[in-house]
Amino acid sequence: MKIHIKNGRLIDPASGTDAKQDVFIAAGKIVALGSAPAGYTANRTIDASGLVVCPGLVDLAVRLREPGFEYMATLESEMQAAAAGGVTSLACPPDTDPPLDEPGLVEMLKFRARNLNQSHVYPVGALTVGLKGSQLTEMAELTDAGCVAFSHADAPLSDTQLLLRALQYAATFDFPVWLRPQDPGLARGGVAHDGQVATRLGLAAIPVCAETIALSTILLLARETGARIHLCRMSSAEGVDMVRQAKARGLKVSCDIAIHHAHLSEMDIGYFDPNCHLTPPLRSQRDRDGLRAALSDGTVDALCSDHTPVDEDAKQLPFGEAESGATGVELLLPLTLKWIEETRLPLIQGLARITSEPARILGVSAGVIKPGASADLCVFDPARYWKIEPAALKSQGKNTPYTGIEVKGKVGYTLVDGQVVYEAG
Amino acid sequence: MFLTTNPQLNKNGELHHLLSIEGLPGEILRQILDTAESFVGVTQREVKKVPLLRGKAIFNLFFEPSTRTRTTFEIAAKRLSADVINLAINVSSQTKGESVLDTVANLAAMQADMFIVRHSQSGAPHLIARHVSEDIHVVNAGDGRHAHPTQGLLDMFTIRHYKRDFTKLKVAIVGDILHSRVARSQIHALTTLGVPELRVIGPKTLLPMNVDNLGVHVYHDMAKGLKDVDVVMMLRLQNERMQGSFLPSPQEFFKFYGLTAEKLALAKPDAIVLHPGPMNRGVEIDSTVADGSQSVILPQVTFGIAIRMAVMSILAGN
Numbered sequence: 001m002k003i004h005i006k007n008g009r010l011i012d013p014a015s016g017t018d019a020k021q022d023v024f025i026a027a028g029k030i031v032a033l034g035s036a037p038a039g040y041t042a043n044r045t046i047d048a049s050g051l052v053v054c055p056g057l058v059d060l061a062v063r064l065r066e067p068g069f070e071y072m073a074t075l076e077s078e079m080q081a082a083a084a085g086g087v088t089s090l091a092c093p094p095d096t097d098p099p100l101d102e103p104g105l106v107e108m109l110k111f112r113a114r115n116l117n118q119s120h121v122y123p124v125g126a127l128t129v130g131l132k133g134s135q136l137t138e139m140a141e142l143t144d145a146g147c148v149a150f151s152h153a154d155a156p157l158s159d160t161q162l163l164l165r166a167l168q169y170a171a172t173f174d175f176p177v178w179l180r181p182q183d184p185g186l187a188r189g190g191v192a193h194d195g196q197v198a199t200r201l202g203l204a205a206i207p208v209c210a211e212t213i214a215l216s217t218i219l220l221l222a223r224e225t226g227a228r229i230h231l232c233r234m235s236s237a238e239g240v241d242m243v244r245q246a247k248a249r250g251l252k253v254s255c256d257i258a259i260h261h262a263h264l265s266e267m268d269i270g271y272f273d274p275n276c277h278l279t280p281p282l283r284s285q286r287d288r289d290g291l292r293a294a295l296s297d298g299t300v301d302a303l304c305s306d307h308t309p310v311d312e313d314a315k316q317l318p319f320g321e322a323e324s325g326a327t328g329v330e331l332l333l334p335l336t337l338k339w340i341e342e343t344r345l346p347l348i349q350g351l352a353r354i355t356s357e358p359a360r361i362l363g364v365s366a367g368v369i370k371p372g373a374s375a376d377l378c379v380f381d382p383a384r385y386w387k388i389e390p391a392a393l394k395s396q397g398k399n400t401p402y403t404g405i406e407v408k409g410k411v412g413y414t415l416v417d418g419q420v421v422y423e424a425g
Numbered sequence: 426m427f428l429t430t431n432p433q434l435n436k437n438g439e440l441h442h443l444l445s446i447e448g449l450p451g452e453i454l455r456q457i458l459d460t461a462e463s464f465v466g467v468t469q470r471e472v473k474k475v476p477l478l479r480g481k482a483i484f485n486l487f488f489e490p491s492t493r494t495r496t497t498f499e500i501a502a503k504r505l506s507a508d509v510i511n512l513a514i515n516v517s518s519q520t521k522g523e524s525v526l527d528t529v530a531n532l533a534a535m536q537a538d539m540f541i542v543r544h545s546q547s548g549a550p551h552l553i554a555r556h557v558s559e560d561i562h563v564v565n566a567g568d569g570r571h572a573h574p575t576q577g578l579l580d581m582f583t584i585r586h587y588k589r590d591f592t593k594l595k596v597a598i599v600g601d602i603l604h605s606r607v608a609r610s611q612i613h614a615l616t617t618l619g620v621p622e623l624r625v626i627g628p629k630t631l632l633p634m635n636v637d638n639l640g641v642h643v644y645h646d647m648a649k650g651l652k653d654v655d656v657v658m659m660l661r662l663q664n665e666r667m668q669g670s671f672l673p674s675p676q677e678f679f680k681f682y683g684l685t686a687e688k689l690a691l692a693k694p695d696a697i698v699l700h701p702g703p704m705n706r707g708v709e710i711d712s713t714v715a716d717g718s719q720s721v722i723l724p725q726v727t728f729g730i731a732i733r734m735a736v737m738s739i740l741a742g743n
Contacts, residue, residue, distance in 0.1 A: 199633040200447065202547040202570030202609055207634070271432055272548030316526055316556075318546030320569070 008048025013352035056088025068097025086378030156184030237290020258306035309397020577610030
């Protein structure tokens with residue numbers, strides 16, 4: 001299959017390209033940019049006039065809910081959602097049931113995903129058996145099975161000695177470790193940021209120091225062990241400031257935030273909106289501003305959707321009992337564009353946070369448009385407005401804080417390995 | 426993602442549900458207090474009934490055990506001639522079976538006119554109010570740490586009864602503010618009604634973050650906090666908070682934050698003492714104070730019936 005994408009505005013953050021250039025695809029690869037190679041005849045031509053052609057998005061946190069939570073979502077539904085969102089590579093956290101702590105589970109997931117012929121799925125393995133925080137998993141075996149990194153997802157890891165050993169072991173083989181900093185004791189029972197909204201609504205709170213204390217432990221252990229550490233889902237201004245200082249001192253760490261934390265704050269909980277019950281909690285407006293500044297200056301390397309489909313029954317409960325998380329893989333692009341527009345960043349610089357940068361963290365050859373690379377592309381209309389309606393989302397999870405909000409930027413085509421896996425109707 | 430309109434008010438700005446005191450205009454609070462005033466007379470008559478809610482079905486929906494609050498709501502509803510149905514829902518069996526919303530939907534199908542809701546989770550009455558049909562009213566009878574608006578209102582009624590003018594008062598709330606839905610409702614009511622100086626007194630473990638944002642002055646020293654106040658509002662200390670990580674022991678709490686005659690002497694000579702009950706004598710309040718001449722704890726209970734009658738009749742009329 002040869003596809004010619006013509007007249008589009010090609011934006012490739014990795015090479016710094018932002019120009020009107022055609023893309024020529026053959027046998028799943030990009031074969032040329034600008035002008036067609038000799039003897040090239042396209043089977044299909046996509047007219048991208050007025051559209052942006054960028055690398056397919058790379059999302060560092062998409063819960064596919066398999067195995068174990070098929071009542072919330074299935075691989076089929078969530079892979080369709082990813083394609084509709086322009087996401088061509090995604091990492092899925094190990095917090096399934098059972099958790100991704102055995103090679104067989106990882107192989108099955110990869111196999112199921114591959115058969116769907118959609119986005120590339122990169123499982124993140126469990127750091128400890130059953131995510132129980134007491135015994136290391138067979139990281140080398142899991143890596144052979146396809147894990148790209150190891151994490152503890154949102155499960156508590158209270159034993160610092162075990163964390164030290166996990167990092168030492170991972171560092172031995174240079175396996176990346178992804179950690180969300182949160183002190184389990186300080187966060188115990190909490191459902192919202194320890195600020196004015198939790199005080200007003202009488203919600204059990206999680207203080208910022210739950211993040212910063214765990215973060216300082218991780219940063220010290222990173223220096224001690226030399227492990228490759230990626231910090232997931234930062235939520236506070238103070239936390240990203242610590243990361244900024246650590247990076248300035250030469251510590252090799254990377255970090256991401258969920259797109260929700262770039263737009264929402266504790267105020268959005270309003271009158272107990274369970275769709276704003278997220279992990280980590282939405283913090284103060286000052287924290288949100290701090291996260292956005294860190295995103296602009298590169299302290300925060302990547303934006304992810306932290307896609308968490310939750311079924312209606314688990315959400316329609318009093319705030320504290322409602323399952324946390326929001327659906328988001330279909331909203332990553334427009335919400336990132338919203339941040340880019342509000343921050344007045346060049347489009348290319350902002351798009352790096354959802355393409356080349358997360359690809360670098362994942363350690364895979366994605367998020368780039370150049371001859372020889374896989375033809376993983378997202379073609380979108382940057383000017384098209386649309387209203388977020390939960391029922392219209394492909395994801396089985398309809399739980400979103402953005403119901404009824406009008407956003408700009410709509411995916412027209414998503415290509416994975418040169419195949420059109422999504423085409424807007 | 427955006428704040429929606431106040432879920433307690435209807436299109437005309439009238440009270441449709443009573444979920445929290447926060448966000449209610451002063452005129453609605455005064456309307457409830459004035460209406461309650463007219464019901465105090467009823468409760469003292471020989472025939473203690475008025476036909477205002479005849480034929481209405483009121484469901485007491487208690488997801489958390491309560492004797493006192495449920496009983497006063499029941500008495501209030503009966504004095505308004507309503508049919509009262511009491512449901513104590515076992516929370517442990519509930520987690521296995523019906524969800525809150527299923528329970529409510531079933532009861533609504535039985536032609537309920539009003540739900541009186543008590544729940545251990547903050548925000549449960551809001552959730553119910555969001556999902557019931559437009560002709561059903563929801564009254565929050567205490568949710569988690571969030572709000573207990575009828576308690577707050579009966580406290581306001583009591584204060585007005587003894588002190589008349591809110592705008593000249595110094596008021597202190599003492600004890601476990603962090604876990605108290607009563608304190609939150611009191612704070613919103615007192616600030617809305619124009620109390621110029623509102624203090625909260627307690628150890629740092631029992632005060633929520635940024636509590637000063639609610640418009641209160643924070644004290645940790647009872648002697649300083651009680652100085653020259655007109656009203657002392659004591660809070661109940663829950664058993665499970667007395668030992669462990671919030672407080673070392675009930676004895677030590679009583680020593681620093683228990684209301685004794687000596688500490689009360691620091692307040693104005695005519696200061697009144699309130700307590701939402703049930704009291705832990707010797708933990709947050711000494712018996713000599715609880716039973717003393719400045720205590721208005723029993724009148725609070727009596728006024729509680731009038732307040733609940735007022736709330737139910739106003740809601741049914743809107």
